[in-house]
Structure formats: structure tokens, C-alpha cells
Amino acid sequence: MTDEAPEGYVRVRLDLSYDGTDFSGWAKQRGRDTVRTVQGELENAMRIVMRMQDPVELTVAGRTDAGVHARGQVAHVDLPEPIWAEHHDKLLRRLAGRLPHDIRVWSVAQAPPGFNARFSAIWRRYAYRVVDHPGGVDPLLRGHVLWHDWPLDVAAMNAAAEKLLGEHDFAAYCKKRDGATTIRTLQRLTWERGPDGVITATVRADAFCHNMVRSLVGALLFVGDGHRPPDWPAKVLAVGIRDSAVHVVRPHGLTLEEVGYPPDDQLAARNRESRNKRTLPLAGPAGAGCC
Numbered sequence: 001m002t003d004e005a006p007e008g009y010v011r012v013r014l015d016l017s018y019d020g021t022d023f024s025g026w027a028k029q030r031g032r033d034t035v036r037t038v039q040g041e042l043e044n045a046m047r048i049v050m051r052m053q054d055p056v057e058l059t060v061a062g063r064t065d066a067g068v069h070a071r072g073q074v075a076h077v078d079l080p081e082p083i084w085a086e087h088h089d090k091l092l093r094r095l096a097g098r099l100p101h102d103i104r105v106w107s108v109a110q111a112p113p114g115f116n117a118r119f120s121a122i123w124r125r126y127a128y129r130v131v132d133h134p135g136g137v138d139p140l141l142r143g144h145v146l147w148h149d150w151p152l153d154v155a156a157m158n159a160a161a162e163k164l165l166g167e168h169d170f171a172a173y174c175k176k177r178d179g180a181t182t183i184r185t186l187q188r189l190t191w192e193r194g195p196d197g198v199i200t201a202t203v204r205a206d207a208f209c210h211n212m213v214r215s216l217v218g219a220l221l222f223v224g225d226g227h228r229p230p231d232w233p234a235k236v237l238a239v240g241i242r243d244s245a246v247h248v249v250r251p252h253g254l255t256l257e258e259v260g261y262p263p264d265d266q267l268a269a270r271n272r273e274s275r276n277k278r279t280l281p282l283a284g285p286a287g288a289g290c291c
Contacts, residue, residue, distance in 0.1 A: 003114050003271045010084040011115060013076050014058075015107040016042070020069045021143050021252065022102060027063050038064075041103055046077070049094040050087045061117045061259040062124050062208070067251030069144060072125075072258040076117040084110070114267035119274040123187060123260040124208060128201040128217045128253050132225075138196075145198060146253035150225035152199060154191045157224040161189040161201075163234035164216065169280055172236045172243060173216050174209035182209045183278040189216065191224075207274075211248050218247040 005011040018038050026038045033040075043056040050056075061074040087094075088108065095105045114120070130146040131137050137147045164186055171182040188204040201220070203213050219233040222245070236243045262270050 003116055003119070003268060005078040008081055009078040010081055011076055011078050011111040012084065012088075013074065013107070013109055013111040013115060013117065014042075014105055016073050016075065016103065016105045017071050018069065018073070018104070019102040019143070020064060020067050023066065025064055025066045025068070026060055026073075038070075038103060041100060042075075042105075045095055045098040046091075049091065049098050050079075050083055052083060059117050061121050062256055064254075064256055065211075065251055068254045068256070069252075070256040073256055074117045074121070074259045076111055076115065112264040112267065114264070114271060115261075116267075116271055117259075119271040120261050120267045121207075121259050121274075122262050122270060123204050123206055124256065125188075125202065125204040125258045125260070126208075126213050127255050127257050128203065128213060128249070129255070130199050130201075130217075130221070130253055131197055132199065133197055141198070143252055144255065146250055148221055148225065152221065152224035153226070154193050154199060154224065156226075156230050157191045157201075157220045160220055160223040160230040160233045161191065161216075163231065164189055164237060167280070168237055169240055170209060170212055170237065171240050173212050173219070173246065175211045177210060180209065181278050183280055184209060184212065189220075191220070213254060214248045214251065215246050217253075218249045221249065222247075 020038070022036060023038050024035045028037050028040045029035050039058055039060070043058055046056045056077055058075045058077050064070055091108050092105060099105070129144060130148050130152070132148045132150060132152045137145050165188070167183065167185040169183050174182045176182065185206045187206070188202060190202050191199055192202070193199045201217055203216065216233070219236060222228040223230055223232060236246060261267070
């Protein structure tokens with residue numbers, strides 16, 4: 001994975017949306033060609049419409065799990081210059097005719113120098129949607145909104161969420177992966193009840209580890225329905241280990257809404273920074289943990 005397309009290739013940025021209901025996540029699964037994934041469908045469609053012999057390989061801003069949706073996903077692909085020259089002005093319409101209806105590509109354009117859909121990103125913004133109406137979820141929204149069968153106190157959830165902001169080790173809210181850091185900077189976590197009764201959590205961070213958003217939402221729902229006090233999620237974070245009381249909520253309420261990138265002249269620096277494995281600063285002369 002490089003910051004520049006190889007010689008003779010053009011790096012192309014794609015902006016896309018998908019309904020994750022019938023997908024086993026974004027990423028292709030080795031040895032399981034029958035498993036339906038967003039990456040698999042999109043790469044296959046691109047190869048066919050551009051009549052390419054070699055496989056197409058996409059790099060994505062954020063891999064979404066099975067059942068998770070995306071409104072503002074970003075990916076890139078390196079295409080041979082002659083292929084791009086021949087197809088770039090027709091590619092969007094041809095993809096619309098070839099892709100299944102639960103994937104749409106909205107923009108296909110040559111990326112600026114140094115662009116990498118994953119490593120250039122400076123933040124990702126997700127939304128998680130839930131309702132607490134005793135009658136359940138509007139049938140027209142059921143594939144995108146979670147029903148929580150307890151009344152929710154939005155003010156209590158916001159008070160608890162505020163204590164989670166900033167750079168922390170989110171190991172208590174992540175599914176651990178070997179060799180991967182769980183240190184993240186949580187930039188925003190707010191809840192708002194709309195006129196339709198749908199309560200939306202807006203969650204923005206420089207990056208997310210596996211299950212992080214859905215675990216944070218699960219903890220804050222416990223605060224909202226009165227099962228835990230507002231200081232409980234921060235205490236779980238400070239302990240730094242998975243708490244059996246923190247539930248990973250169902251995926252269908254989660255949508256990747258937007259990915260942010262720096263100005264073009266800062267892409268290369270961002271790529272280098274993103275590849276550095278982060279550690280938290282030590283606190284005090286003995287390096288004791290803090291807060």
C-alpha cells in the first residue's frame with residue numbers, strides 16, 4: 001500500500017454509499033467467494049465494465065462490519081493509464097448499470113498526489129440511530145434504526161459521553177487484534193433526539209478500532225435507560241479491559257456518514273503520521289496511569 005500510484009497507473013478516488021443489510025461487511029473473505037461483500041461486488045463490477053483481465057483491488061477509508069451501512073464511504077484504486085483514459089468519462093454511468101441496487105458510486109475522479117483513502121483520512125464520522133418508542137421502530141426505518149425497549153435520557157447520555165472525549169486507549173471498547181493499537185482520539189460523541197423520535201449518536205474520531213462505535217453506544221444506552229450512572233462508561237475506559245456489561249449493539253443502526261481529508265499539500269504528511277503506531281504519554285515520574 002503506497003502513497004503514489006505505480007508508474008504507468010492513475011490513482012482514482014471513488015465516493016460511494018451502500019445498504020449493508022445483505023452484505024457480510026466491506027472486505028472480501030479469502031476462500032469464501034460465495035460470501036457477498038461490498039468490496040467483492042464493486043471490484044467485480046469495475047473489472048467487467050472496463051473489460052480488464054487483471055483483478056481490481058480497492059483500498060477503503062474504513063472497513064465496515066456485516067450489516068453496517070455507509071453514506072459517505074471513500075475508496076481508491078490504481079488503474080493503468082490507458083484504461084483510465086478510455087473509460088473515465090463513462091465509468092460512473094456504467095457502474096450504475098452494473099452494480100446491485102444496494103451499492104451506488106457517486107463520484108469517480110483522479111486523486112491528488114499522495115492520496116490514500118485509508119491513510120490520508122484525518123477523521124471518520126459515524127451515526128448510530130435508535131428509538132425508544134414503546135411501539136417500536138417505524139417499519140420503513142427498521143433496517144437502519146435500533147429499537148431500545150426502555151425510555152432513554154438523552155441528557156444523561158451526553159453527560160456520560162463528554163467524559164470519553166480526547167485521546168485514550170479504548171481497549172475496553174474494542175475487539176483486540178494482534179499487533180494493532182487501540183489508542184484513538186475521540187473528537188465528538190453527542191446524542192440528539194429528532195422531531196420524529198429517532199435518537200442519533202454522532203461519533204467522530206481520527207480512526208476507530210473494531211467494534212468501538214457499537215460498544216460505546218451500548219455503554220451509553222445503559223446510562224440512558226438508568227441501568228448505569230453517567231460516570232460508568234468513563235470508569236470502564238479507565239480500567240482498560242473489556243467489561244461484560246458493555247454490549248456491542250446490533251450493526252443495522254450504524255452508518256458511516258463521512259470521511260475527512262486534509263488539504264492536498266498535507267496528504268503526504270498525514271500518510272506518514274497514520275502509519276506510526278501510537279502510544280499514550282506516560283504520566284508522572286513512575287509512568288503511572290492517569291484519570
